Amino acid sequence: VFVMAGVPNIMRAMLDEIAPRLRTGRRPASRTLKLTFIGESWAADALRDVAQRYPDLSLGSYPFGLSTDGAFGTQLVVRGLDPEAVDTATAELQAALQPVLTEAQSRNPQAALEEV
Numbered sequence: 694v695f696v697m698a699g700v701p702n703i704m705r706a707m708l709d710e711i712a713p714r715l716r717t718g719r720r721p722a723s724r725t726l727k728l729t730f731i732g733e734s735w736a737a738d739a740l741r742d743v744a745q746r747y748p749d750l751s752l753g754s755y756p757f758g759l760s761t762d763g764a765f766g767t768q769l770v771v772r773g774l775d776p777e778a779v780d781t782a783t784a785e786l787q788a789a790l791q792p793v794l795t796e797a798q799s800r801n802p803q804a805a806l807e808e809v
Contacts, residue, residue, distance in 0.1 A: 722776035724783040726769045726790070730804040731797045732756070733767040739789035740769060747782045749773060768809070783808075 695711050697704045728736055733756040744752040750773035759765050771783045790806055797804035 719774050721772050721774055722779040723770060723772045724779055725771075725809050726783065726787060727766065727807050727809045728769065728790070728794075728797075728805070729764050729766040729807075730801045731766050731793065731806070735793050735797065736767060736769060736790060739786060739793065742789060743771075743782055743786045746785070747771075747773070747778060749775065750778060750782055752782070752786075764803075 695707075697707050733754050736754065740752055740754055744750070750771055753770045753772075754767050755770065756767040757765060769786060771779050771786065773779045773782075787806065787808075794804060794806045
């Protein structure tokens with residue numbers, strides 16, 4: 694356990710001193726799909742189904758409200774320590790969302806699904 698000062702300059706100096714002693718592990722892989730003009734609830738079933746098939750991964754939904762251009766939607770994030778599993782789960786999620794995208798585009802031609 695390391696106790697650090699709250700003053701940024703002092704904390705940086707302390708961190709420089711202890712950084713070589715900190716252990717690191719595997720870095721998680723992460724991929725994000727952005728749904729624009731598609732509400733979070735529209736993606737819920739696909740997200741749940743993929744999450745159930747990949748219990749070692751973390752899948753999350755992060756909605757965003759009206760932006761300056763009037764867009765809304767949600768970002769779906771797939772994270773895990775196995776990059777291949779993250780890639781496969783993301784591809785499955787993207788495929789599962791295609792019918793959702795088609796339906797959303799029939800209501801709003803601006804609806805989109807993209808990886809960010």
